[in-house]
Amino acid sequence: MLSQPFNPLPLDELTAVFARIKGLLLTEDKVDRALQLLVQAVRDAIPGSAGAGISLFDAQGRGSSTAASERLVEQADAAQHDLGQGPCVAAWTAGKTVLVHDAAEDGRWPLWSRAVASLPVRSLVSTPLGTTGGPIGTLKVYAALPAAFTAETGQLLEKFAVPAATLMAHVQGPETPRHLSGPFKGALAGRDNTNRACGILMERHGLTAEQAFRELLRRARTDGTPLSRVCSDLTDGPRLPTVG
Structure with missing residues (x-):
């Protein structure tokens, strides 16, 4: 209720x-x-x-x-x-x-x-x-x-x-502080690659989108590697990592 x-x-x-x-x-x-x-x-x-x-x-x-x-x-x-x-x-x-x-x-x-x-x-x-x-x-x-x-x-x-x-x-006027543009640019730059990496894990291991993303985060934290690098290694490399 x-x-x-x-x-x-x-x-x-x-x-x-x-x-x-x-x-x-x-x-x-x-x-x-x-x-x-x-x-x-x-x-x-x-x-x-x-x-x-x-x-x-x-x-x-x-x-x-x-x-x-x-x-x-x-x-x-x-x-x-x-x-x-x-x-x-x-x-x-x-x-x-x-x-x-x-x-x-x-x-x-x-x-x-x-x-x-x-x-x-x-x-x-x-x-x-x-x-x-x-x-x-x-x-x-x-x-x-x-x-x-x-x-x-x-x-x-x-x-x-x-x-x-x-x-x-669009808050990018000449007198607008630029601290917001960094997160936006970073988010936009890495989003497509993250989506592709999630898609690979979803297809290979039958994961949901959230499970795939959490697996990417786990790998990044375990290896001490930026998430963007983990995604690039997965989308560009021939290696077939296992989930676990």
């Missing part, structure tokens, strides 16, 4: 929110401030949300919180980035929206679920920030109560994600 009725914003109100954000992006000289305004708008637009945030992933598969409306978002995200598993990692890897009804009962990412057990985090929706080269990050909302979100929440979040990715990709 939902903790409260889900009442998505009418389309005209959603459009007005983005018009306001776009205007601020054109006048703000700080990228992080613009993104902060964006996640606050997402949090306010989705009933039951305790916080919203944006994560970016670089060419080595390392995630980082780029914007967060609340501290709990940063903490819950950090656990995913450190462990290399969780709903946001899954959304980025598979390129599709992931819904968590109750983190305490969800068995898909046991390490992450245990890591956030002490946080006021029970429900989550995470959707990829897509570009022509594939997802470069995720937009997500957390809730303190279980069953706070539905598939409709995911659909609303997806409406935010499309223009959010576009706006983020």
Whole structure:
């Protein structure tokens, strides 16, 4: 049962929110401030949300919180980035929206679920920030109560994600700090090769997209090698590594 009725914003109100954000992006000289305004708008637009945030992933598969409306978002995200598993990692890897009804009962990412057990985090929706080269990050909302979100929440979040990715990709004005362009360039450069490497593992070993990506991360950590190198060795070399 939902903790409260889900009442998505009418389309005209959603459009007005983005018009306001776009205007601020054109006048703000700080990228992080613009993104902060964006996640606050997402949090306010989705009933039951305790916080919203944006994560970016670089060419080595390392995630980082780029914007967060609340501290709990940063903490819950950090656990995913450190462990290399969780709903946001899954959304980025598979390129599709992931819904968590109750983190305490969800068995898909046991390490992450245990890591956030002490946080006021029970429900989550995470959707990829897509570009022509594939997802470069995720937009997500957390809730303190279980069953706070539905598939409709995911659909609303997806409406935010499309223009959010576009706006983020264009915050490159002459007075805009360049610290955002690095993660974007790294994500775009490595994404295709990561997808190919995942595809090889999926075909050879019958893995899901998330399992394949986690296997790539495992190899990178075991060998102390950047994820991009692991992917290149797999896609370019004749060696047929085993999963285990």
